[in-house]
Amino acid sequence: MHNSSATQPGTSAPTIPVIDVGPFIRNEAGAAAVVSAIETACRDTGFFLVTGHGVSPEKTMRLYNLARAFFDLPQDWKTQQGRGTDVVGGVAFSPIADEALSATLGIKTPGDYKESLNFGVRLPGDSWPDQPEGIEQAFRDYFVEMETLAKHLRRVFCKAIGLDQDYFEASFDGHMSALRVINYPEQDEDPLPGQLRAGVHTDYGFMTILRSEASSGGLQVQTRDGQWLDAPSIDGAYVVNIGDAFMRWTNDEWVSTPHRVANPPSDKKGSSRRQSIPFFLNPSKDTVITCLEPFCAEGTPAKYEPITYGEYIALKTKQAFSK
Numbered sequence: 599m600h601n602s603s604a605t606q607p608g609t610s611a612p613t614i615p616v617i618d619v620g621p622f623i624r625n626e627a628g629a630a631a632v633v634s635a636i637e638t639a640c641r642d643t644g645f646f647l648v649t650g651h652g653v654s655p656e657k658t659m660r661l662y663n664l665a666r667a668f669f670d671l672p673q674d675w676k677t678q679q680g681r682g683t684d685v686v687g688g689v690a691f692s693p694i695a696d697e698a699l700s701a702t703l704g705i706k707t708p709g710d711y712k713e714s715l716n717f718g719v720r721l722p723g724d725s726w727p728d729q730p731e732g733i734e735q736a737f738r739d740y741f742v743e744m745e746t747l748a749k750h751l752r753r754v755f756c757k758a759i760g761l762d763q764d765y766f767e768a769s770f771d772g773h774m775s776a777l778r779v780i781n782y783p784e785q786d787e788d789p790l791p792g793q794l795r796a797g798v799h800t801d802y803g804f805m806t807i808l809r810s811e812a813s814s815g816g817l818q819v820q821t822r823d824g825q826w827l828d829a830p831s832i833d834g835a836y837v838v839n840i841g842d843a844f845m846r847w848t849n850d851e852w853v854s855t856p857h858r859v860a861n862p863p864s865d866k867k868g869s870s871r872r873q874s875i876p877f878f879l880n881p882s883k884d885t886v887i888t889c890l891e892p893f894c895a896e897g898t899p900a901k902y903e904p905i906t907y908g909e910y911i912a913l914k915t916k917q918a919f920s921k
């Protein structure tokens with residue numbers, strides 16, 4: 599196991615640790631060390647990498663490759679296909695510059711230089727395309743892989759906090775999670791002023807489990823003192839981060855950290871295409887987010903009123919678009 603601590607001895611510079619979660623999943627010696635490494639990371643940068651996660655590399659590559667084949671189809675076809683059909687468990691295509699993530703923090707920029715395919719078992723979308731063949735199944739299979747890993751990680755969180763390991767499970771019956779494949783194309787022309795591959799933002803939900811690939815122009819994470827760290831890119835590892843809803847659950851003790859995806863440097867033109875696969879783990883709509891007892895014990899008051907996840911998301915969306 600190569601758990602590195604979140605802060606290197608002798609410096610105050612935080613790093614993003616790489617944690618082999620295999621011992622926890624298999625309930626072996628070393629499980630407690632996994633829990634404590636994850637707890638440290640969640641209090642420090644809110645970001646860590648996991649290896650030993652048990653996610654099928656075949657299912658991951660299948661989704662990666664089929665999504666890539668979709669992104670390579672003509673733009674017009676991608677925006678037209680299935681449009682307006684509105685089916686639960688369908689797919690939603692978001693074209694380049696459609697979304698500016700930093701708007702959620704009240705920062706105005708041009709749209710992000712990316713396109714994406716979005717799916718959730720309980721989320722609305724358009725009807726699935728008939729090509730590339732097998733793409734719907736690939737999304738569904740990978741979604742199940744993510745549900746399994748998410749469950750392990752929820753248990754790690756519970757152990758770290760001192761809750762029963764299944765404390766959150768009822769909240770994930772009917773969960774509203776979203777799976778997204780993002781294509782960051784080559785930037786043949788320079789981006790617009792202020793335009794990034796993905797603007798600075800925090801994730802809204804419980805946690806995000808991201809499969810990324812090494813490229814110039816990758817994920818960067820902002821430390822508490824405002825510096826930008828490059829997230830390490832390790833083949834087959836997942837980047838995990840806390841979302842805003844979970845930060846609220848912990849009375850802000852675990853941190854949902856701003857992050858962004860940088861543009862590739864202009865001398866890397868032609869070798870910077872990047873695809874990432876975030877899974878946004880969200881609880882069911884009627885889950886109540888309320889300060890977890892260990893975080894508001896011994897006279898520490900809860901900072902926030904209890905709120906359902908559904909109300910919370912509505913509030914966040916309103917805040918993001920009213921600035």
Ligand SMILES: O=C(O)CCC(=O)C(=O)O
Nearest residue numbers: 780796810817859874876
């Ligand atoms: O592509 C990435 O590395 C991160 C994307 C991201 O942060 C997001 O979509 O919320």
Ligand SMILES: [Fe+2]
Nearest residue numbers: 799800801857
């Ligand atoms: Fe994000």
